[in-house]
Amino acid sequence: MLGSTLRSFSLLAASTVVMGFPVVAQPAAAAPASLVLSFTASSSDPTDRYRTLVRRLADNDPRWEVQTAAWSALISDVPTAVTDFLSPGGGYEKARARASQNASRNNLVISRTISTTTATTSPIVHLTAVRASYGTLAEKDRYVRTGLKEAQDLDAKHSPVEQAKQQAQQDRDYVADMAVHGSGAWVRAAAQRALQKGTDNDIQEFFKYAWASAADCDLQAFRMNLLEQDLTYRHRLAQLIVLAQQAQQAYEQASEAARAKAAAEAKLAWNTAADTAAATQASWLATQQLATAQAESWQQVYDFAVAASTQQDWPAIAADAAGTSASWSDEVAWAQNQAAEWTALYESTKASAEAIPASSPTSSPSPTPAA
Template sequence: MYRAGLRMSVVLVPVLLCSLAAGPAVAASVTASTATSVASTQEAQYRVMARRLKDLDPRWEVRSAARTAYISDKVDAATKFFSTGGGYMEARSRATASATRNNLLISRAIATSSPTVSPIVHLTATRAQYGTLDEKDRYVRTGLPEAKKLDAANSPVEQAKVQAQLDRDYVTSLAAHASGAWVRAAAQRAVQLGTDNDIAEFFKYAWASAAACDLQAFRLELDEQEATYRHELERLLVLARDAQTAYEQAADAAKVKAAEEARLAWNNAADVAASTQATWAANQELAASQAQAWKVVYDFALKATTEQDWASIAERATGTSTSWTGEVTWAQEQAKVWTELERTIRASATAIPVTTPDAQG
């Protein structure tokens, strides 16, 4: 999980239930058409999240399941997908099992190979060990069998050129100052191993893969927090609706206490929505810093004159910066959604009239 100063990244598709904006009089007279309209709004909001997952989730199992929910012609497909025990949670469990299996197979490939006896397997398995979930999956399915065939045919391992000191210095700088934890770790490994092959491997493969891992880790963190916070809000909304019903049905003698409990229940739910503002600000700040860092890489690549493939590096830097900019936009949009959700839930609390025992008597 992504831990670069961000502990509680939150993504939550808001659940707008029919009693959120209703005071006691209005809530009691909700029509079937209003309930249908609210359910439609809820489904639309879940579809936004399903679309993001089908396009951007790092796990192919989640992408596939989200796509099925997104293109379904059932009116509540996305809502059911994100419900407790629904398709999202099932796909996440399958993805965890697949990742565990892939890690085991890659670890075995490293342990049972060596740079001299089976150099292609050893090189590619070591590379895959630090890859994204998709890279690991592709390697286990196709890369590892191909590497074994190459070793069996005694294919030679390409030797890297002598690496320029400027390139070594650049990797050393990334090892200390790169904005992403995965990129820093990849650069640190290259510096610690220190051979020309290791420096070449970093520029050709490890850097791009580590950059993708930083983005993957960020998105996975958001997905995990989304599930936790969404279910917590749903739990509090159930309590708030129950408290609202108890208040509406309370006898006059118990009305004041029931009103206080209902207001508290609605405010507790609203507090969850309000608390996300700080985390969405942190999400936005982190994504913006990453986008800027990759713009710096792009500018450096345009001016670099060593023998690395700086044109490809510049192209990758542009794509990575664009992806992080997209995360900035997502954070901004979600902050607005949560602000409105907090306002709507809070309105249910303020709609309950403040009365006193004397006034009731």
């Protein structure tokens, strides 16, 4: 059963809670927007690194509004389009706001549909609205755009909701195990809902729709949370870099009497930036471990589905599991790349700190010999 394949993963698989990046005190001075995304002294071009991040958003972000805006930045002829897109107040934040507004509208439509229909009067509309309410952002958007009308048309033709056959006890046990040991918070919640309702239709609904949708929700939440934290700490490190550059300039221009104090302040500023980069790099390594555990868990689900023989559509479940495992493997590769990038940021900021000479006590004047 699934318990033997998932229990070892249950301690790590909280995929809606991303491993947190380090929290550091917010600097008093904010970095200018033009500087926020161009601060590193590492060998690679910062624009290239940020283009890679924007391409990831264009390919993988769950919000079509963000995907569209990211593609616009990528194909723009403006040289700074990519860095402007990720800067505070830029295209990403505007697209995120539009996505939030659209998501709120979709949630309102779906919740009103659920509250104004019943499984008796509008069985297909009610069933599909409840299903959509637990779906991904894309599933909700698709339901509001086209799915609701399709369900209404089916209800108008008096199409009954097909009753599921009696579900095997083995499959019910499977869902019960998933409710406790499933690979992700959304998956566990979907299994728990199926058990709480407990009808044959609810168990079938889990295997046919809810499981795959919940798996997508886990991945969606992971990616969105990770992006928000990534941008937060990129901007924060950029601010620390600006402060360190200002402190270094003050040191270089200081008088001989003030030079030791200025050197200590500049070294401290660069070390603060380096410490933040190092801690963030460690968090990326932890995120990599989480994604690896998820990929392995879904590979185990695939292996189980290939050998399963109950009445569920196990070939379709196996295909979904293989695709989900591959998606989590992509997250592993991304986390590895980000860990390497933050290692380079640490090395460059640490090198700047070490390049400043350690301050030495000011020499005291020699005592005058006694007459």
